[in-house]
Amino acid sequence: MNRKIGLVTAGILLALSGAALGQSPGFAQGGEEVKPIFEHALPNVEGKRMVAVLVTYAPGGKSHAHHHAPSAFIYAHVLSGAVRSQVGDEPAKVYKAGEGFYEEPGSHHRVSENASDQEPASLLAVFVVDAKDNPLTTPDPK
Known part of the structure; x- marks a missing residue:
């Protein structure tokens, strides 16, 4: 997809689908920003939809x-930097740009963070x- 078209599409979809996440975009206290970029009903799987979000971590976020x-x-794909993730009881692992991981339904995402204190990181979920x-x-709950 052309990068310029993708950015315009992302902006439009962000405006239309923010409520789907139950949170608004912007850096949270933990140093993350979540932006919805795509949402669509799956036409060949009744009752299912696909949603894509861009998660950006500030350094140390x-x-x-x-x-x-x-x-x-x-399915999460690291776009830039490095992200440390721990899902369920598996050991935490650092994923670099170009690598990805998945979460089964009902999984507990214990750790999701930027592996660097100096560079930002991002992933597409x-x-x-x-x-x-x-x-x-x-x-x-805290």
Whole structure:
């Protein structure tokens, strides 16, 4: 996809689909920014939709431990920098730009953070989820 067209599309979809995540874009206290960039019903899988979000971490930024919607299968692809992730009881692992990981429905995302204190990092997370399953992300109680 042409980068310029992709950025315009991302901006339009951000305006249309922010409510799907149950959170607004912008850097949170942990140093992350989440921007919805795509949402569409899957025409060949009744009751399912695909949602893509861009997660950007400031240097040293992180997400709070969280769960996703119970039906969500997620593939995350690191676009820039390096991201440390721990899903369930698996050991934490650092993924560099060009690498990816997935989360099964019902997984607990214990660690999701920038592996660098000096450079930003970003990833694209693609959800396949039940059409009415919201919010997509719920932070763990503190």
